Amino acid sequence: MYTESIENYLKTIYEIQKESEKVTTNSISEKLGVAPASVTSMMKKLSEKKLITHKRYQGVKLTGPGKKIALEVIRHHRLVELYLAEALGVPWDQVHDEAEKWEHVLSEDLEDRMDKVLGYPTRDPHGSPIPSRDGTVIELESIPLVELQPGQSGVIAEVSDHDPDLLRYVGKMGLYPMTKIEVLSVEPFSGPITIKVEDASHILGSEAAQYVFVSDVEGERGEAS
Amino acid sequence: MYTESIENYLKTIYEIQKESEKVTTNSISEKLGVAPASVTSMMKKLSEKKLITHKRYQGVKLTGPGKKIALEVIRHHRLVELYLAEALGVPWDQVHDEAEKWEHVLSEDLEDRMDKVLGYPTRDPHGSPIPSRDGTVIELESIPLVELQPGQSGVIAEVSDHDPDLLRYVGKMGLYPMTKIEVLSVEPFSGPITIKVEDASHILGSEAAQYVFVSDVEGERGEAS
DNA sequence: ATCAATTTTTAGCCTTGCCTAAAAATAGTG
């Protein structure tokens, strides 16, 4: 078993790796809220344990075993998020913070029981994939809502869970995963976007629209507003 | 918020206080599995925080605030135990160990949600009282099964959860809280006890019978076997 | 290509919570 701290570092490295190519000391420091020097010393420890490879000044990379642990933690996190939402009715903007604590104390037995109760789900409440037990992750093909053109439609695939305020904001207009939407208009210069959700139209700021991802996009591109 | 370690010390002190009058350094050390010296230094810290009173060489006592925290931890523990048993089907001999971890990461919000889902319960799966939010504990009047005489009957009130093997053992004969039993015979010299549970008779070792508590005892005492 | 800015690492320190070994206080016994 690894410490909570190690689990958090590995999870964080995995998450950065997924979107940034290079995983730097600074990016880990920032995402984890610790000093860069603390990151360096932890990287040394993780290297010794063969959980990452680390070339000085060159960033880090998860090894096979390191990635496996990261995915286990993420699986716990997302399974717990969904469980809290489904079984205990926790609002989707709160499940993340709770899961941050629970992910480290969930036994394999309880993981299985939750998995079963939930019917072996594949997505968490924000639409992120729940890694399977053996470490398989099925990412959904999707693009940020902000890139859609008027007339295009699609299905909400995923919403970033990094900010509870954002989740409450987009939740109020019903932008949950699996919801069908259509872009009605887009104001120029990063202006607001008008979308149709369940026969109601809503106006969405472009910044928020960067964190909402859409799949199954259909319709012509390039129409002006 | 207090550390997990502090919460565990307070909980342990409360539990010892309930059955031993004097709470000694050694008893805490033993129950918590740490060296006596570690206990002494923690007692110093808890005294400074006004969570206990401590006279050197004289044992410790919880203060009002210390007791409050101890009861909150115990409430979390027992609520989680019951939740795991009811909602996730975890066997009663396993809930304790899981709850040991969960009790420290349960938010007030989730505590409330579990409480509600369970219908505001008052007993955990072993029959121990779940302290109310404001710190009230309703102890059940009960005596160890080993003290019953042939012909006496009663209702299982509580079973000690200190040993999973014991729980599995008595669970196999259906000795769960709220179960009616009747003592048929008691062999002398701490010999086995024959009891009737749900129209079946079982033989129970006297050691196990020390950890099973019975309430609502009825019937004549003192008959020989 | 050199110098400045940025990033990363090293060095040294702190807190928490545990440990062992030794000293001090208390309790029990002849």
Next chain:
DNA sequence: CACTATTTTTAGGCAAGGCTAAAAATTGAT
């Protein structure tokens, strides 16, 4: 009442995981 056994405390250390300040390596810009 004195002496021994037990209990508790003190003293000194250790590992984890943070921190700050300073040094070193890299990057970027003129």
